[in-house]
Structure formats: C-alpha cells, structure tokens
Amino acid sequence: MGEKLKIAIIGTGERGTCCFGEILKNRDDVEITALCDKNPVRYRAAARFLGLTDVKFYSSIEDMAKSEKLDAVIITTPDYTHHQVAMTALQNGWNVLIDKPLATTVKGCREVIETAKKTGLTVMIGFNLRHHAVLKRLKQLIVDGVLGKVFIAENREFYDGGRTYMSRWNRFYSATGGLWIHKGSHDFDIFNWLLDFPKPLRVTSFAAVNVLTPEGIPFELEEGHEPGPGCNVCYYREKCKDRWILSDTEMERWGEEAIAQDGYIKNLCMYTSEKDTHDNGIAMVEYENGIKVSHFECFIGARADRTYTVVGDRAIADVSLAERTIKITPRWNGEVVTYTIPEESGGHGGADPSLVDTFCKVLRGEVAPNSTAEHGMLASAIGQAAEISRREHRMVEIEELFKD
Template sequence: MSKKIQIAIIGTGCRGTFCFADIICKRDDIEIAALCDINPLRAKKAAEVMGINPPVFESVDEMVKNVKLDGVIITTPDATHHDIAMKAMSYNLNVLVDKPLATNVKDCKELIAEAEKRKLTLMIGFNLRHHEVLKRLKKIIDDGVLGKIFLIENREFYDGGKTYMSRWNRLFANTGGLWIHKGSHDFDVYNWLLDFPKILRVSSFAAVNSLNPQGIPFELEDGIEPGPSCEDCHYQDKCKDCFLMDPECRKLFNKETSAVDGYLRNRCMYLSDKDVHDNGIAIVEYENGIKASHMECFVSSKADRLYTVAGDRGTAEVSLEGRNITITPRWGGEIVSYHIPGGLHGHGGADPNLVDAFCKVMRGETLPNSTAYHGMLASAIGQAAEISAREHRMVEISELLD
C-alpha cells in the first residue's frame, strides 16, 4: 500500500481526538478520511481542534456509502465496540479497536469469528505492549535473566481514575466493569510478558470505599447540594477533587454539545450514580503455576504502575512513571538498574508506537502483535474478576472460554 492509508475514527471523544487523531495528523502515511460519532457536533468540534476538515457522519452505514476507506479506529464506549466493529467488518474494513475488544467473552468470540471469516485485520489497542519500559522488561524475562518466573504483580495507583466516576465509565452497562475497562490493559501485559500461559482461575475483591456521598472531602453548607457538574458546583474552591476540563477538552464537551446527546462529562464523582469500583485486587492463577496479582486504586496521591516480577534467579522491580527497572539477583551479585527514556506524551510514547504498528499492519509489512484473540483473553480475565467480586467466589476461566 503506497498511497496514504484512508482511515476513519469512530468516536470523537478525548481518546479518539487527542490521542489517535492527533498522532495521525502528524504522520504522512495515513490520513483521516472521515469522522463518525452519534453526536455530529462533537465530531465537527474535534475536526476543528485538529485543524482538519473530513466529512462527518452519524452512522457507519452512511459513512461507508460516501467515503472509500481502508480501515477504522474505534474509540467509543466499551459496550458499543462489538456492534460497531461487526458493522465495519460487514463492509470488509480492517479494524483497530481501542481496548477492550468487547465487554464479555461471547462478544469477543463473535468478533474473532467474523474477522476470520472475512480474512480481515482485527487489532486491539493494547498500548502498554508498545511502552518501551515494558518492552525492555519483556526482553529481560525472555532472556532468562530472572530464571523461571513464578510470581508477577502490578500495583497501579491512578489518581486520574477518580474521574471515571464523573464520566460514562462509572456504569457497568457501559464498560462491563472497570476490571475490563481498566484492568484489561494489565491482564494483557501479564499474558504477554509470560508468553500466554493457559489461564486457570481468577479471584477478586473490589468496592467503592471513597468516591461516594460519605467520602465528600468538605463540609456542606445548609441547603446547598454539590454538583451537578464540577463546572457548575458551588464548592469548586473547597473540593480538592474538582474536575475542571482543560480548554481543549471543553471544546468537545460543553453545554452546546451536551444539548445534542444529553451527555454530561464531569458529574460530581461523589454523588454520581455508579456501579463500578474505585479500588480492588484481582488474582490470576495460570496452569504453569505462575500467580499474578493486580491492584488498581483510583483514590491516590500519585499515578504509577509498579510491577514486580519474581523468578528463581532474581527479581525485577519496575516504575512505569519513573521509567526505571531494577534487577536484583537472588543470591547476591550486582544490582542492575535501567532508565529507559521515552516520549513524554501518549502514555509515555506508547500511543504513537501503537499507531505506527497499526500502519505497518495496514501496509502488509507485519502481522498484529496484539490480536483479537489476545483481546478476548484479557476480557475473559476481566469478566471473571467482575463475577468474582460481585458473587464473592473464585471463577474458573473455563466457565467463560470453554
């Protein structure tokens, strides 16, 4: 494929606009041929922000009838991924779905079957696979530096995750739960680092312990309720969690665009209706004996993913934010530390690497390194973790995958 790749972005929120569209606009081998969103005003605002002028459509059907495309990038709310990807593939379009692939295993299986039937690329946007720090960690593991791996953990502190409770992510119906929306990133990293061992079972504990009405961090005045949004809240100056959108984001999410679809992006994170967790721990057991632990905490004073990988020859400790890896040999010897430089934007340079990988796949230069099948495995762990937390039991992965 020597000509520019003609791509459409479906879903023009912040991820579709400020990640994918922004990166694509800086490349000369791919261009945005169309934007698609159920809120056409938001799509037009996204085009203005990017300084481009592609046609805007409200449906995939309408878009495909009017624009010749090579593929689409889907960055809509998670629960819509299945139907939109199935529709795009019905027109024989290649698809990149930003994680997760879908919110349950059944939908993942249908997507995989459709892509195989039509011989199409169905790639999943696991951008952490493209993070230079984790790529180095993968090489360290593959080179046998740590010996036989038996334990891996990630402790993710993500203060920005509190804003999930202000947005569509706060509802299970939209995400399948945050073990899928957020955790699928990390479950895929485990699978990938460990060369995809067979998953046996999953257990998890999760709850909302802070971002609820009882957690409001200031005293209310008589007769004055917080909210409904941070922009309109009487307590802006008192609330340390006040979530005011930056000027660029406000061009996409404001009263004008909200009037089209009724979507309010920054509800009070304490008073909003929600049925997902603000913290939790999930444990995965693999057939080869490896145990994986993932903690995610959205009430925090910092933002970092802190990985530990233990093998019978040594231990690796990783700070993704600090871009550091420290290797400690088991029986003494030199402790080795690496600092891996990288991009300052787009998840530490991972997002541009993801787009680059997609372009290479579209040009036929390589195969996807994050396949739809990998996406299904991550969603399966996430779905099992959601079931475990809600039903208070250990979940055999065979309940979902077999």
C-alpha cells in the first residue's frame, strides 16, 4: 500500500462523524488529518467519538487551507453551504466528496462544475443509493436487457422521517432548496442512473405538510404546558410516541454546550417546529423519448421502505429495498423470478462503505468517479423544478433553469 490518503471532514455532525468518520477511521489506507466545523464543541466531540487523538481542528475551511496539505475533503455541512464550501475546497487544491445535494440551485451547481474543470480536481457526489446492492442488481438487469426498453417507472418512499426533516435546519426551504432537493435528489438521481441519463424535460409536483403541524399532535395537551422545544426537555416526553431523546453521547455533540455556541437544537418538536417544506408529496418527471417517472415520498407512518416498479417492453421489475427483493415478471411467458439480494453491513444497507471505497479508489486513480458533479446538477435541477412546480402550481420546463 502506498502513502495514506490525507482526508479532512468538513461538517462534523451526523453524517460527517457517524457515517464518514466511522468508515474512514477503520480504513488502513486513510488518515483523517483534520476535522473542520463552525462549532468547536462538535469537532471535539467528534474526535472523542471516533477515538482520534492525533487530528487537527479548524473552525473554518479558510483556516484549514492555510495549514493543511490534503488529498481530499468530505463535505457534510448543511446543503445551503455546499456551494461555497466546495468552491473554497477546489480553489485550495483539494478533491471533494460532497454529500448530496451538490448545491441547492442549478446556478450553484454550474459554478462548482466550472471551478472543478478549471482546477482539474475531482468532485464526487454522495449518492450512496447507487451503491446499494439491490439497486446495483436492478441496474445490471436493465443493462443486460432483461426489462427491454424501459418507458415508465415509479418509486415510493415510506420513511418515518418527521424527526429527520422537521426538527433541524432542513425543515427550511432556505437551507435546502426544499425537500425535493434535500431528499428527493437521491431518488431523482436513481431514476437518471437506472435509465442511463435520458434528458429530463419537464417536472410537475404536489407536496404539503398534512400531519406534522400543532393540530397533528396525537394526544391532548394540558393547560399551561406547551410541548418542546426539544424532546429531551419536553413536558410530554414520556407520553409522546414521536419523541427523539438524544443519548448522553449524542448530547456531547448536540447538548447545551453546543447549543450555546450556535443555537442549533437538533430535536425540536416535529409538530410545533416552524417549517416550510413538506411531510409528503408526489413528483413526476418527463424525459426525452417519452420516458416518464413518478416519485412519491411520505414521512409519516411506521413503514420504512423504498419500492420501485420499472416497466420495459420485455418485463416488469418490482423492487423492495427493505425486503431486498427484485421480482421480474416477463411480458409473455409468465414465469416470475424473484431475486433476494444478501444483506450487506454498513449504513444505508452497505451503500455508505461502498461509496467511500469508490472515492478512495478515485483518489488513487484506480477508477473514475461514478457519481459526477454533472450527475449532481441533473438531480438538483429536477429537485429545483419540482420545488418551483409545487410552490407555483405549474409544470416546469427544465430548460428554464439553465437560462442565464
């Protein structure tokens, strides 16, 4: 093995620490050289959590740039910062892995792409779902022609995600460009990739907050006792089935000391929190050649699954990520085949370690990045169009977003 790859993590919150930090620290070929976060409580707690004793700390990427020679940085800051952080990283000569989305607007994505081209550095996007073994198998079946010519597909995501999407910074449109970008960019990217990147033409969507409002609280409130603000201190924390109590270890990163630095409360009441995104919605995309897809997402309920139906002129594939199955129903002979894909260890069904492994191989020049900045822009473009559609109640031409 050659020299270790020197990698810094920018944004030592949940993904930076518990996903990328955890995976990188267990790799023999990587040294986590530095941790960078605006909140010093968080980078110190991340180092303790990861057992890193010889790591440098920085409160800004600019300070890190003055002292560190790095092979790459992993960007796990909030979405609205990706554009600026990525530009600064590239301008300082670092390759970047940006957790999705690339940026919250097409304009931001284009600027990152231009800077990457000028610097000749690599930008890879954290589209970890592409590394999910079930979706990799589905992609292979499509490439092998098992479905024939694919012309329609749908995906439904059920995820009890109120805690994730209604309790933190991502509940605001201004922080993410909306959930169709923050979360949906994953799903739009999977369609783009499965279909081998046909040109998306137009998008329409509907979305709303139907349940996670103060009126949606599923029990009676007592006079004089408001819920929240955070679950750990909420009067109703024993009674509420949706509570999100942070453990002592988590409180090292998200407790009073950290809140005193930046006011960021991680587990606000998902019912009473102010928000302007959605807790459920449907988006539809029309691609060139008459291909069309729909994506449904719902963050209420006990089900946790992403299901897909992909239809070609030779067969239909029905997929469940939770059950890890792909059922192929051929068009004529009727013999149905169901593949069950073995479990893989690691976050997102084994997808996260595979994503990191690919990035390390890219840095060593062994493979090309499989999720490029252009792919990131395409997914963000569909997400941005879906957000405009939902807010302005109209169908949005993707071209509109690329006009200067």
